[in-house]
């Protein structure tokens with residue numbers, strides 16, 4: 127790619143969480159196929175990130191490509207107010223069948239699906255209750271409603287003081303008697319409108335894992351106090367942790383996104399139980415312009431269709447075993463922890479990582495990783511073969527050593 131284009135990128139475009147002008151030049155990608163990105167200069171990188179955890183089937187999957195092309199021949203888009211279409215109905219049928227929930231709201235990104243979940247919960251109380259409970263270390267998106275339930279430090283709440291709703295934060299989830307009594311005490315002290323957490327894996331808030339008992343306790347307390355439980359499975363949904371969903375059966379409201387379209391297009395969904403929907407008088411106050419975009423729901427039908435035969439389960443188990451090679455990083459100075467769950471592998475350092483040096487080291491090993499905070503991690507496509515998983519592990523360890 128010529129230098130003029132890269133200069134335009136640097137001076138005109140904001141990249142995620144980046145300054146203007148950009149401090150670090152992004153790598154130009156020309157195309158992608160299978161698990162490989164081809165850069166403009168011809169280099170190939172194994173994508174250890176699955177494009178922020180979405181591209182679970184890899185790139186240019188023939189089944190998803192064909193589904194989108196087929197839909198393009200009918201209509202790319204049509205408004206969802208007053209109109210409907212078969213791909214949206216079929217997808218809603220599949221998601222409700224799979225999760226056991228009753229209703230679906232299609233949103234255009236994960237953050238928006240969290241906004242809708244919060245509105246649903248607040249509307250079910252008719253304004254009587256407004257405060258939510260979550261726990262520290264969470265990440266639920268970048269819009270204001272979602273930011274208000276992100277970890278206060280990681281989400282930089284101090285920057286937004288006065289603009290964010292003030293909710294209640296339980297300590298980081300860990301299955302100990304102290305943690306349990308801290309959470310019980312919060313339920314006793316507050317009349318919560320709802321509880322929202324990421325079950326089993328906290329993603330962008332720090333790539334931490336917690337036992338199911340923590341989520342089950344919230345479920346039990348929500349039952350006891352008559353409070354709806356929102357589970358954000360935007361990162362964990364569709365097989366990433368080794369089961370199709372991490373804990374969807376415990377949810378009154380469930381947020382899905384990321385891998386929903388196999389990484390083809392932006393789409394998310396907020397699902398809920400009929401009993402909760404019945405408490406909302408009148409309309410649910412949300413309706414995005416591109417709601418249930420036909421191209422996106424067609425990609426989602428194809429991507430979820432690829433999961434239907436269950437072959438992903440063996441792939442995720444195989445990747446989990448392969449990611450065991452990350453444990454070699456324990457020998458490195460500066461490494462605090464190595465953990466693996468499903469197709470998620472994490473090396474945690476005892477210091478903030480030098481992201482530029484760590485990324486460069488991974489790229490030199492032919493792998494795309496995006497280290498952040500004190501973490502080098504991978505969430506590869508499920509179709510990544512054993513050799514490429516081994517390569518990702520070598521690159522992640524090199525990244526941890528360099529960063």
Ligand SMILES: *Cc1c(COP(=O)(O)O)cnc(C)c1O
Pocket residue numbers: 235236237238240265266267268324329330358359360361383384
């Ligand atoms: C990525 C993510 C979101 C936000 O989704 P966007 O599509 O980026 O808005 C919300 N919750 C969790 C758990 C996520 O991983």
